[in-house]
Amino acid sequence: MDKFDLIVVGGGPGGYVAALRAAQLGKNVAVVESTHLGGICLNWGCIPTKALLRASELNHQLHNLAEFGFSAEKVSFDIEKVVARSRAVSRQLSRGVAGLLKKAKVRVFDGRAKLAGRDGKAHVVAISKDGKETGRIAAPDVILATGARARHFPGLEPDGDLVWTYREAMVPKALPKRLLVIGSGAIGVEFASFYRNMGAEVTIAEVADRIMIAEDAEISGLAQKAFEKQGIKVLTGAKVGPLDRKDGTVSTRITTASGTTDLVVDKVILAVGIVGNVEDLGLEQTKVQIDRTHIVVDSFCRTDEPGLWAIGDVAGAPWLAHKASHEGVICVEKIAGLDPEPLHPLNIPGCTYSRPQVASVGLTEEKAKATGRKLRIGRFPFLANGKALAMGEPDGLTKTIFDAETGELLGAHMIGAEVTEMIQGYVIARTSELTEAELKETVFPHPTISETMHESVLAAWGGALHF
Amino acid sequence: MATNILMPALSPTMTEGTLSRWLKKEGDTVRSGDLIAEIETDKATMEVEAVDEGILGRIVVPEGSEGVKVNAPIAILVDEGEDVPDAVEAAPAKKAEPAPQTAARNASDQDASNRIAPARTASSQTASGQTASPSQAAPAGKRVFASPLARRIASQKGIDLATLEGTGPNGRILRRDVENAKPVAPEAAPAPRGAPVPGAAPAEARRVPNSSMRKVIARRLSESKQNVPHFYVSVDIELDALLALRSRLNAASPGEGDGQFKISVNDMMIKAVALALRDCPGLNVQYTEAETLHFPEIDISMAVSIPDGLITPIIRQADRKSLREISAEARDLARRARDGKLKPEEFQGGTFSISNMGMFGVREFSAIINPPQAGILAIAAGEKRAVVRGDQLAIATVMTATLSVDHRAVDGALGAKWLNALRDIVQNPYSLVI
Numbered sequence: 001m002d003k004f005d006l007i008v009v010g011g012g013p014g015g016y017v018a019a020l021r022a023a024q025l026g027k028n029v030a031v032v033e034s035t036h037l038g039g040i041c042l043n044w045g046c047i048p049t050k051a052l053l054r055a056s057e058l059n060h061q062l063h064n065l066a067e068f069g070f071s072a073e074k075v076s077f078d079i080e081k082v083v084a085r086s087r088a089v090s091r092q093l094s095r096g097v098a099g100l101l102k103k104a105k106v107r108v109f110d111g112r113a114k115l116a117g118r119d120g121k122a123h124v125v126a127i128s129k130d131g132k133e134t135g136r137i138a139a140p141d142v143i144l145a146t147g148a149r150a151r152h153f154p155g156l157e158p159d160g161d162l163v164w165t166y167r168e169a170m171v172p173k174a175l176p177k178r179l180l181v182i183g184s185g186a187i188g189v190e191f192a193s194f195y196r197n198m199g200a201e202v203t204i205a206e207v208a209d210r211i212m213i214a215e216d217a218e219i220s221g222l223a224q225k226a227f228e229k230q231g232i233k234v235l236t237g238a239k240v241g242p243l244d245r246k247d248g249t250v251s252t253r254i255t256t257a258s259g260t261t262d263l264v265v266d267k268v269i270l271a272v273g274i275v276g277n278v279e280d281l282g283l284e285q286t287k288v289q290i291d292r293t294h295i296v297v298d299s300f301c302r303t304d305e306p307g308l309w310a311i312g313d314v315a316g317a318p319w320l321a322h323k324a325s326h327e328g329v330i331c332v333e334k335i336a337g338l339d340p341e342p343l344h345p346l347n348i349p350g351c352t353y354s355r356p357q358v359a360s361v362g363l364t365e366e367k368a369k370a371t372g373r374k375l376r377i378g379r380f381p382f383l384a385n386g387k388a389l390a391m392g393e394p395d396g397l398t399k400t401i402f403d404a405e406t407g408e409l410l411g412a413h414m415i416g417a418e419v420t421e422m423i424q425g426y427v428i429a430r431t432s433e434l435t436e437a438e439l440k441e442t443v444f445p446h447p448t449i450s451e452t453m454h455e456s457v458l459a460a461w462g463g464a465l466h467f
Numbered sequence: 468m469a470t471n472i473l474m475p476a477l478s479p480t481m482t483e484g485t486l487s488r489w490l491k492k493e494g495d496t497v498r499s500g501d502l503i504a505e506i507e508t509d510k511a512t513m514e515v516e517a518v519d520e521g522i523l524g525r526i527v528v529p530e531g532s533e534g535v536k537v538n539a540p541i542a543i544l545v546d547e548g549e550d551v552p553d554a555v556e557a558a559p560a561k562k563a564e565p566a567p568q569t570a571a572r573n574a575s576d577q578d579a580s581n582r583i584a585p586a587r588t589a590s591s592q593t594a595s596g597q598t599a600s601p602s603q604a605a606p607a608g609k610r611v612f613a614s615p616l617a618r619r620i621a622s623q624k625g626i627d628l629a630t631l632e633g634t635g636p637n638g639r640i641l642r643r644d645v646e647n648a649k650p651v652a653p654e655a656a657p658a659p660r661g662a663p664v665p666g667a668a669p670a671e672a673r674r675v676p677n678s679s680m681r682k683v684i685a686r687r688l689s690e691s692k693q694n695v696p697h698f699y700v701s702v703d704i705e706l707d708a709l710l711a712l713r714s715r716l717n718a719a720s721p722g723e724g725d726g727q728f729k730i731s732v733n734d735m736m737i738k739a740v741a742l743a744l745r746d747c748p749g750l751n752v753q754y755t756e757a758e759t760l761h762f763p764e765i766d767i768s769m770a771v772s773i774p775d776g777l778i779t780p781i782i783r784q785a786d787r788k789s790l791r792e793i794s795a796e797a798r799d800l801a802r803r804a805r806d807g808k809l810k811p812e813e814f815q816g817g818t819f820s821i822s823n824m825g826m827f828g829v830r831e832f833s834a835i836i837n838p839p840q841a842g843i844l845a846i847a848a849g850e851k852r853a854v855v856r857g858d859q860l861a862i863a864t865v866m867t868a869t870l871s872v873d874h875r876a877v878d879g880a881l882g883a884k885w886l887n888a889l890r891d892i893v894q895n896p897y898s899l900v901i
């Protein structure tokens with residue numbers, strides 16, 4: 001039985017980053033990955049969807065060239081080639097991860113891992129492939145980074161043909177004409193945006209009273225308006241009835257406060273949350289606590305079982321790759337006896353790559369108000385920003401929320417072009433505990449859309465210059 | 468080449484001070500040894516002397532600035548014709564020197580971090596170990612790393628960042644460190660006197676920011692009361708013989724001219740205490756964790772009340788000085804203490820203290836030990852009291868003196884023995900003049 005300093009179960013953005021960091025710190029590390037290095041993020045999530053969304057933006061632009069003085073005829077695309085490019089990007093990156101791990105001398109085991117008791121103080125991990133045990137390895141510390149998968153609802157079970165999860169939605173063989181997206185979190189909204197910009201008729205059904213419930217209400221209202229302007233039908237407070245699958249279509253009745261809508265679509269995408277991959281890991285014989293499919297951990301990713309750690313989606317919200325990677329680093333540094341700073345949930349940015357993009361960090365206005373603090377709120381519309389106008393992207397808003405007493409940036413919320421690339425400025429501000437004074441003093445380059453970040457701060461503190 | 472003139476530390480405990488006055492203007496030529504500024508600390512005002520020559524290119528810290536951190540650049544010195552650099556950081560540092568420290572200056576050139584040494588530190592051969600007084604622990608001029616938010620909240624709450632331990636990257640002070648700290652200023656002012664007027668807003672207490680001296684007094688005396696186990700011994704001492712001697716001595720003073728003197732009771736008590744310490748040296752000590760230091764010299768700190776506080780200038784080797792010398796010295800020190808002109812070595816490093824409140828007519832009081840010393844004598848007013856002599860009532864001028872002692876270094880019997888020695892000296896005062 002091979003012995004390691006650390007075994008990482010799962011090679012996604014949490015696991016492989018944890019392995020790389022541990023190798024940097026001189027640890028002898030093993031990664032056990034059942035399917036593909038890079039995990040969902042790289043193979044079936046963040047990255048391939050960005051490739052698809054880029055293609056759909058191009059399609060949108062090719063159909064809206066007149067504004068720029070162009071004309072194009074017979075614009076068409078081949079969905080198979082669009083998907084093929086997305087897959088190629090994923091493959092390239094997955095190979096890149098394999099290369100990084102190899103260079104770091106991390107041993108990668110192909111198979112499923114299951115805890116199999118202890119050998120002295122070390123945890124034993126049994127590896128199996130196609131149901132057959134292929135080997136056992138041991139290490140004093142094991143990080144569980146097994147990720148999560150799409151959540152299923154009774155009556156709304158996916159079938160891979162008419163009712164999809166993200167997995168099928170990412171590799172369509174043909175473009176559905178009519179599409180229902182159930183759920184309006186980042187995943188649902190991104191697919192809705194992709195298919196709409198590729199030309200499908202799209203309906204979003206959201207059970208909550210507004211879409212993108214994690215975002216600031218003002219921003220989610222603007223997003224809904226933008227989607228509706230693009231022709232997406234948005235139903236909020238919506239209860240989706242049974243999915244009736246017949247003759248290659250799906251019929252359902254959706255009930256909202258304003259009545260019922262009978263809908264016939266070619267495909268349904270389920271995007272109603274995720275569940276943690278906690279099964280078949282041998283956790284039953286450990287002290288690990290599980291709460292609603294997620295492993296319970298402390299602020300350094302420790303489970304209740306000594307030597308067992310959990311990071312990323314399986315360890316709870318927010319279900320974001322960058323959160324998983326950062327936890328991987330913190331967790332490994334803790335194991336190595338360093339003194340890492342725990343992860344602060346309010347400093348983790350969230351990004352949605354729909355058209356328009358949405359990005360945020362910290363508290364929403366509603367939650368900021370609930371703290372009882374006196375607030376200063378600034379808003380700056382893209383319409384007043386030179387670069388946004390020049391780009392043909394006049395729809396957008398940068399909103400900042402400050403504590404009026406201390407000048408702390410409580411939250412920042414952005415919607416519009418390129419905001420996912422800009423939010424990090426506010427994340428740095430929060431992480432470094434900057435106040436409005438430093439943000440006001442910062443010289444933002446002109447002309448950029450990032451100037452809206454400056455102006456929004458000025459607006460919160462007595463007056464934007466250009467609005 | 469442009470150099471920074473840095474805020475000097477006038478004493479080892481000094482971390483910040485007030486730049487009270489510039490004696491040179493921007494553009495003035497500065498020669499080595501010129502006095503360039505006046506700096507006020509918790510205890511004294513001192514003049515700062517230039518080390519290098521050049522032109523005073525820029526005054527960075529305007530006069531009247533309070534809380535200037537030690538080693539912060541206060542001005543930029545440039546060569547003739549040289550441009551003044553914009554950034555203070557760009558200029559290499561040259562420390563300014565407090566003027567009266569000529570003796571210590573050569574040493575400081577070799578060791579910039581220890582450039583100002585009070586006399587007792589410099590003459591460490593007199594009592595090795597004494598320099599390790601707890602009051603000297605704080606490193607002067609330490610740069611404080613704190614997030615902007617932490618700085619803002621600290622200033623809003625009145626918390627001194629220098630007192631906090633940062634938990635952020637590389638010890639950076641973060642918001643949580645400030646929020647976990649207890650505010651220095653009480654949240655609520657004490658209730659105003661008098662019955663509250665119904666419907667009227669309660670009268671605001673007047674808020675007076677603590678001077679740096681108040682803060683030092685607060686810190687040192689709190690440390691003393693918290694860390695030093697005090698015990699107290701009192702004795703009544705008859706003063707008639709001493710007063711009679713004093714009258715005869717003062718009568719011998721020439722009416723005018725240099726030789727004129729006027730011995731006070733306080734002067735005589737300084738000498739008496741010094742002699743009692745010579746007779747009974749067990750109180751002329753300092754307790755440290757590992758050992759107790761016995762000082763061969765008897766240096767008496769006398770508490771002098773000054774505006775908004777007090778200071779303890781030192782009569783060194785008081786046991787070997789004449790009453791006339793002590794009197795002249797005490798008068799001079801007290802005057803300069805009130806003017807804020809004492810040099811650090813004049814108030815740092817005594818071995819025993821006297822606090823005399825006789826002039827206020829108090830019957831008795833006990834004093835807080837002035838660390839790292841082991842004892843202080845509280846002297847109350849002399850007053851006519853009935854005393855019993857043999858079986859007869861008589862009238863005598865009696866003073867109650869209360870000794871406070873560090874019980875870690877001195878036990879009760881020794882304290883009592885010392886007080887008896889003092890009483891014998893005061894009641895038979897000829898030893899004061901022999």
